[in-house]
Amino acid sequence: MSSESSVRRRLLPETDEPEIKSLTDDERAQVDSIVNQNRSTFSLHTIFWMVAAWMVFDFSDFPNVVVNDARVKGAFLQVGVSLVSINLLVGVYLVVYLSYIRGKKDWTSHTHPALIPLATLCFCLGMCFCVVALWPVWGFLTPFILFTLFMGVVMLATLLPF
Secondary structure (H helix, E strand, O other): OOHHHHHHHHHHOOOOOOOOOOOOOHHHHHHHHHHHOOOOOOOHHHHHHHHHHHHHHHOOOOOHHHOOOOOHHHHHHHHHHHHHHHHHHHHHHHHHHHHHHHHOHHHHOOOOOOOOHHHHHHHHHHHHHHHHHHHHHHHHHHHHHHHHHHHHHHHHOOOOOO
């Protein structure tokens, strides 16, 4: 047991930094403000996914295909879009309503613990339905097209001011 502690001491050298637990509330707020000032929402992967989504959206003629192409299975697409919309509504409720309107800092400990698994299930099923609906148009490229568009939307959402 002593050899384990000596290895741990060698791997984790002691520093002069105070532990987070020993900081006062004012010191924590000061550290949080410094960390938040240094956090940039723009990064290379954010720009990559947004440009890739724009190119896929443009070159696949996505809106025209979804609205006008007879090969699209409309019933599957409606169910898929409805399920993905439920996912988005749960996200808006948790992030916007609970965090910004109600002012809860830790919305992960909210009174509705089943919302996150529900949103995950709805999103997974919705994407499966969308893939089935659009498969006749793009074939094996359909999951890649939808994933790229999804990542572009997620990266765009990270740039929103809240």
